[in-house]
Amino acid sequence: MMVLVIFGAAIGCEGFFVEPVLTGIVVGPSATIQTGNTLQMSAVGTYDDGSKKELSSGIYWSSDAPTVALVGTSGVVTAISPGKALITGAHKTVSASATVTVTLGGITSIQVTTIDGLNGMSWGSSEQFVATAAANGEQIDITDSVTWTTNPKSIANVSISPTGVLTTTSGPTTTAQFGVIALDPTSGIAGQMNFVVFP
Numbered sequence: 001m002m003v004l005v006i007f008g009a010a011i012g013c014e015g016f017f018v019e020p021v022l023t024g025i026v027v028g029p030s031a032t033i034q035t036g037n038t039l040q041m042s043a044v045g046t047y048d049d050g051s052k053k054e055l056s057s058g059i060y061w062s063s064d065a066p067t068v069a070l071v072g073t074s075g076v077v078t079a080i081s082p083g084k085a086l087i088t089g090a091h092k093t094v095s096a097s098a099t100v101t102v103t104l105g106g107i108t109s110i111q112v113t114t115i116d117g118l119n120g121m122s123w124g125s126s127e128q129f130v131a132t133a134a135a136n137g138e139q140i141d142i143t144d145s146v147t148w149t150t151n152p153k154s155i156a157n158v159s160i161s162p163t164g165v166l167t168t169t170s171g172p173t174t175t176a177q178f179g180v181i182a183l184d185p186t187s188g189i190a191g192q193m194n195f196v197v198f199p
Contacts, residue, residue, distance in 0.1 A: 027088070028041070031100060040075060041087055043096070063077070068081055082104045086098075086099055103187075104142055110190060115129070115130055123197055142182075147185055148162060148164045150166075
């Protein structure tokens with residue numbers, strides 16, 4: 001091998017090391033946490049040489065709903081209020097996101113009512129139900145974060161949406177009486193209102 005000596009230093013004919021290029025990021029976890037709690041997000045980078053590495057620095061974190069979940073510069077998410085927030089981690093032009101769902105903590109009871117105060121309606125109508133939680137000394141609307149069902153679960157000509165809208169079809173000539181239930185999936189606490197649909 002030819003070696004060139006310059007001022008006493010030997011320089012060999014060796015190859016150059018090429019730094020792997022970041023091509024993608026995986027951000028996580030997608031999780032459900034209660035208000036007041038925190039969650040540490042992580043970002044794993046994938047490179048053009050097929051390698052993967054957790055990125056502990058150089059990540060810019062952001063939340064599309066900071067009133068629901070706020071994220072700090074180190075990727076720690078703080079749950080503020082019930083709802084969903086998309087948490088994004090970005091490094092230069094490469095980014096990825098994960099959804100954090102925030103549920104209300106400290107719930108002691110749930111009250112189910114209708115938006116207009118009625119406890120019945122005629123077939124072919126619809127009604128918006130509201131779930132109000134007693135938590136930490138406050139009354140908080142959690143209509144969009146509970147699971148809505150009826151009791152019994154299956155009722156002919158009756159359906160209820162994930163946002164608490166009860167819909168009935170026209171035609172039946174008999175009266176139906178049932179319960180409308182709002183369940184908080186995290187605590188397992190539920191509230192129920194009796195409702196009637198008449199011809």
